[in-house]
Amino acid sequence: MSQVTDSATITDSPDYRDAGLVFPPGFTFGSATASYQVEGAFDEDGRGPSIWDTFSKTPGKVWNGDTGDVACDHYHRVDADLDLMKELGLGAYRFSIAWPRIMPTGTGAVNQAGIDFYSRLVDGLLERGIRPVATLYHWDLPQALEDAGGWPARATADAFERYAEVMGAAMGDRVHTWTTLNEPWCSAYLGYGQGGHAPGRHEPAAALAAVHHLNLAHGRAVQALRATSSGDPDYSITLNFHVLRGVGDGAAEAMRRIDGLANRVFTHPLLAGEYPADVIADTAAVTDWSFVHDGDLAVINQPIDVLGVNYYSTATVRLWDGVSPKQMNDGHKGAPGGTAWPGSDQVVEFVEQPGPYTEMGWNIAPEGLEELLLGLHAEFPDQPLMVTENGAAFADEVAPDGSVPDLERLDYLRRHFTAAHRAIEQGVDLRGYFVWSLLDNFEWGYGYAKRFGIVRVDFDTLERTVKDSGLWYSRLARTGVLPA
Ligand code: GCO
Numbered sequence: 001m002s003q004v005t006d007s008a009t010i011t012d013s014p015d016y017r018d019a020g021l022v023f024p025p026g027f028t029f030g031s032a033t034a035s036y037q038v039e040g041a042f043d044e045d046g047r048g049p050s051i052w053d054t055f056s057k058t059p060g061k062v063w064n065g066d067t068g069d070v071a072c073d074h075y076h077r078v079d080a081d082l083d084l085m086k087e088l089g090l091g092a093y094r095f096s097i098a099w100p101r102i103m104p105t106g107t108g109a110v111n112q113a114g115i116d117f118y119s120r121l122v123d124g125l126l127e128r129g130i131r132p133v134a135t136l137y138h139w140d141l142p143q144a145l146e147d148a149g150g151w152p153a154r155a156t157a158d159a160f161e162r163y164a165e166v167m168g169a170a171m172g173d174r175v176h177t178w179t180t181l182n183e184p185w186c187s188a189y190l191g192y193g194q195g196g197h198a199p200g201r202h203e204p205a206a207a208l209a210a211v212h213h214l215n216l217a218h219g220r221a222v223q224a225l226r227a228t229s230s231g232d233p234d235y236s237i238t239l240n241f242h243v244l245r246g247v248g249d250g251a252a253e254a255m256r257r258i259d260g261l262a263n264r265v266f267t268h269p270l271l272a273g274e275y276p277a278d279v280i281a282d283t284a285a286v287t288d289w290s291f292v293h294d295g296d297l298a299v300i301n302q303p304i305d306v307l308g309v310n311y312y313s314t315a316t317v318r319l320w321d322g323v324s325p326k327q328m329n330d331g332h333k334g335a336p337g338g339t340a341w342p343g344s345d346q347v348v349e350f351v352e353q354p355g356p357y358t359e360m361g362w363n364i365a366p367e368g369l370e371e372l373l374l375g376l377h378a379e380f381p382d383q384p385l386m387v388t389e390n391g392a393a394f395a396d397e398v399a400p401d402g403s404v405p406d407l408e409r410l411d412y413l414r415r416h417f418t419a420a421h422r423a424i425e426q427g428v429d430l431r432g433y434f435v436w437s438l439l440d441n442f443e444w445g446y447g448y449a450k451r452f453g454i455v456r457v458d459f460d461t462l463e464r465t466v467k468d469s470g471l472w473y474s475r476l477a478r479t480g481v482l483p484a
Contacts, residue, residue: 016366016415019484020436024168024424028131028432029477030083030092031454032389034138034182036068039077039098045113048104050140051150051191055198056447067446072439075117080464082124085438088470089478092131094123094388094434096138096182099163106142107159115170115225122174122395131176133388133434135238136164137181137475139191139198146199151187151210154291159215164221165228172229175346179308179388180221183240184214185262190350196445205287210340215269219300237387238308239266241376242315247351250319254348257282258317271380306431308388309376311416312367313353314363322351358412359393359394366415373423373430384429390416391436393443393450396467404467413469417482437471439464 017200021030036052043049056067074081085093098107101114122132137160137451142246143158164180172178190197193207222235246255260279268276280289353363369390376385392412396404413435424430440453448459454470457463465475475483 015289016418016422017411019414019482020435021418021421021444023421023480023482025480025481027480028092028135028386029473029480030131030133030432030434031090031438031473032093032133032434032436033092033438033441034096034135035101035444036071036138036140037437038072038074038376038439040068040070040073042067042069044075044102044110045103045117047098047114048100048106049143050100051143051146052096052140054143055147055200058200060234061200062445063447063449064090066449068442070462071442072457076117077462078117078121079124079460080149082086082128084119084464084466085125085130088130088466088474090130090438091352091464091477092133092176092432093125093438094135096132096135096140097167098140100142101136102141102166103142103159103163104144106156108143109366110166115166117405119171120172122171123154124481126174132143132171132174133177133179134167134171134175135179135182136160136167137187137217138181139187141198150192150199150201150206151213152192152203152206153209153425154213154216157213157347160217161220161224164224168225168228170223172233173231175229175231175233177234177236177306178222178225178229179217179236179238180225181214182308182388183220183310184211184237185240187214189261190461203252208283208287208289211265212289212296215266215300216296218270219296219302222302222304222355223299233415234305235302236304236306236308236386236388237270237382238310238388239263240310240312241372242350243365243372245314245316245353246318247316250346251317254317254319257348259424267376267380269297269300270304270384271301271307273297299330304383305382306386307376307380308386309372310436311372311387312388312390312392313358314368315366316351316353317348318351319346321346337471347422358408359395360446362392364392364412367428368419369416370419373420373428374426377423377428386431387420387433389434389436391452391454393452394453396456398465402465404465406467406469409454409467410469410472413473414482417476421482 056062125132188207190208191399192201195202264276356364394408396406437452439455440451440457443450456465461475
């Protein structure tokens with residue numbers, strides 16, 4: 001894929017701190033959250049348990065034993081949070097729907113109270129002139145579906161299709177953009193391969209079956225949403241791309257493998273209707289891919305209006321002879337060694353990258369975003385793109401006057417918006433940009449230790465305070481001009 005660049009070709013690091021750049025008219029400035037990360041109210045109004053409830057309550061899985069039981073209490077504070085979005089001047093809000101609020105066991109009876117909550121949220125957004133961008137799945141799988149096999153089981157894609165039908169009928173008259181899945185890479189590989197995310201399984205073959213059933217679930221859901229949405233929504237999926245650098249003798253091979261498993265195993269079926277032959281060959285010792293049935297690829301390959309792109313940092317890989325002790329633990333979000341599959345003498349290792357870093361330890365590399373957008377545009381020239389997540393965790397401090405001068409986050413955002421602007425100037429059809437995240441929230445395995453918000457949440461009082469980055473972003477969202 002074209003965003004794979006040999007590190008030898010990267011010779012300079014341009015300054016990405018422009019100000020005064022003007023974004024195209026109609027460019028969408030939004031912010032994003034996800035249900036389990038912000039809502040709380042984990043057992044209210046008929047919500048069933050999800051795999052993240054189970055996982056976060058399993059000792060040792062999440063930092064400090066944190067859970068999403070209360071989170072930002074957004075479920076109860078939704079009106080105030082909507083007012084906050086309006087105050088910030090957001091043009092769009094990307095949120096996710098908790099499947100277990102809608103169907104507590106993933107299949108069967110629909111819980112009207114769950115639909116009512118999201119319906120009120122959508123109405124509240126529209127009343128304030130904010131576009132609703134709704135994701136159907138941001139990782140909170142109903143526990144009952146996991147008990148029946150989870151994403152490695154084809155029946156989960158069947159259940160997802162039914163859930164999409166229900167949501168299309170309930171909100172397809174008002175939602176501006178439907179996103180089927182958020183980062184299926186994380187669901188499949190972190191959930192079923194590396195085990196750092198719920199449900200915490202370590203089964204490489206199951207991870208690849210999950211990849212396929214997530215792709216299938218996307219295709220089925222787009223069909224179901226189209227059939228049931230009475231408005232004219234856009235359709236999309238959000239992927240987290242690996243922007244790769246390689247080191248050492250096997251750099252090109254290491255990048256090819258990870259590009260295949262992390263990027264092309266999603267983009268090719270979704271946008272070109274095929275699984276990459278090299279990925280099937282690379283994983284032959286693990287699976288024969290017999291879970292791909294006749295007709296599946298045509299279902300997966302649905303036209304979409306925008307491709308959602310999540311980007312935080314680059315990843316550097318190298319080929320390693322034998323089994324590296326680090327192979328199962330390193331990489332973006334604790335990614336698995338990628339090709340650490342049985343049957344290969346050489347595995348890919350994710351190596352430490354040059355800084356500066358965010359509080360997650362992720363390297364700050366705005367040029368990677370520009371390169372990613374250009375690469376996707378070159379490979380899929382007719383596909384409009386949207387940055388659906390970009391942002392940074394830093395250990396913010398509250399100043400004596402109560403303000404939150406988070407200058408590092410502000411600088412990170414300025415550089416990445418500059419990178420996006422450069423991509424637009426080079427012809428990329430980029431429609432919008434969502435900052436992750438509106439609120440400090442439950443950062444998965446890191447619990448509440450990592451703050452990504454442009455709005456601070458005091459997790460004792462649940463009070464919200466707009467950070468300096470939020471004030472800066474508000475100026476950008478209102479004017480379309482990158483502030484200094
Ligand atoms: C993801 C998710 C978000 C994360 C964010 C920071 O990309 O993992 O979409 O839920 O919180 O990316 O890690």
